[in-house]
Amino acid sequence: MARKLLLEHINVPGINTLDVYRQKGGYRAVEKALKTLSPDEVVEEVKKSGLRGRGGAGFPTGMKWSFLAKPEGVSRYLVCNADESEPGTFKDRYLMTYIPHALIEGMIVSSFALGANTSYIYVRGEMMPQIRILEKAIAEAKNAGYLGKNILGTGYDLELYVQPGGGAYICGEETALLESLEGKRGNPRIKPPFPAIAGLYGCPTVVNNVESIAAVVPIINDGGEEYSKIGIGRSTGTKLISASGNLVKPGVYEIELGLPVEEFIYSDEYCGGIANGKRLKATVAGGSSVPILPANLTLKLANGDPRLMSYESLSEGGFATGTMLGSGGFIAFDEDQCIVRNTWNFSRFYHHESCGQCSPCREGTGWMEKVLHRLEYGHGKMSDIDLLVDVSKKIEGNTICPLGDAAAWPVASAIRHFRDEFEWHVKEPIKCLDTNYGLANYAEPIAKVEVTTGN
């Protein structure tokens, strides 16, 4: 069995309560950090651990912390990003539902490291049940003296609040999240200044994902160096993977980074293979924003080596033959799924969720949705396929925030790897309405992969 750091006690009855969580070693990290370490030493441990942001970007957490400005007499804030909305990702919901104190404990240690005396957990509004769970956990922690004034007699004060969002994917972008937390529309800010200099209320702020903050707990308990020994290369530690789609056992799994993708999909310890005895057609490995890969490139690199679940291995080959680990939202498509339909679905999502600030994204996502809709419903032209590529290229890199890229990549990658399926929709406008292109040449296509550079 692989090592589990976050979900080790997930099946213990009552682990959502403070008492049971403490019996299982909970809040040791708070005791250790506040009583024996200085804030800078905590930052140092996190740096040593090699922990990378678990929300999707994979930026080293310790480094992000060390950028935080510390002007005299100005409040600093830690904001937890629990606006989990990336299609295919549901790990944060799982963690907050079943083991909320892991997040609370992480928030206390991280706030202490950053010198924040007020911290917020911004939870997407639809997760009202999780908001109630967190509020209850915070009340328990406060009663036990882990929150409030003079925590454990160390002189450190911290107030922790839960903030509900209003249902907007864009608020997962950290500056949009801060705007939203200030009671405004979720329009991302132009950077610089980065939140580390001017974030919430113009004060220095760190925004971290739920899983990143929860991972600080084992890092402090066991030391950053121990943590960095888990995983592979620069992908250290464990990662929560949300597995969904046509799998025998969809759900949240904690893996050691470096696990072969094949083992993750097919072994009984994890997803247990493709549901209903079907074959795998394609996967989206890191949430809807990352490039889709056909089955062959999911399991193996272009050179035939096995692909691993790590930041580096998943992005091996660039966008020509690779993808990204992203948020760890692993979506599997079986042989009966239509790539055109799914691409249209994702495009509709990004069109719906574009905040409307930048015209390439506001207009471009709408065009892509429209063109994909007509391809899906048999009204497309051959030239539409290149038109889509053209539009996606004009969005990518031309917007304030990464939502534009996130909208462009799924479309560009679907056409890159599944162009014949798009062409089939044009050639067979009637047939495509009630049949699917199927697996076609993706069953054994590893030999067919032509590696081209760039897009």
Place this chain on the structure above:
Amino acid sequence: MLKVEQQQPVAFSSALIVKCDEIVKRYPEGKQKSALLPILHEVQAELGWLSDTAMDKVAAYLNILPIEVYEVASFYSMYFLKPQGKYMLEVCRTGPCCLVGAEKLMKHIEHRLGVKEGEVTEDGLFSWRGVECLAACGYAPVLQIGPEYTFYENLNEEKVDELIQDLRKR
């Protein structure tokens, strides 16, 4: 002819005011606007939707301009700017849910309730709509019902029928 809808004045219960007072305390002095999103959730939970008069009242309470409330309420998808059925069935319609039958489920709900997406049933009990990813892809298809946003997971047509019957009996 321009049709100006006359909206009824609204009253906030004392429990709601207490809740709002508690929410405002979470933010630093002078940053009470941060309370806007949570307060709108509370108001919608009590009144069922956000009328102009309700939003104006929130603006007055937070000492901000009405437009600052309108622009926020219209940006976020969870706020209803017109009345809905007592139970709003919000079905996730994004990729992973569609891989396991969300679209079929929405058709079934439309047929079962006899109203189109966004409409209210005659008895005022139900509305339904497709919403974007609810972050429960591993338990798909899913739907949620406000104001507490209870989740119903791993759905099929029979389970939805049962749910609708249960809600009717409540």
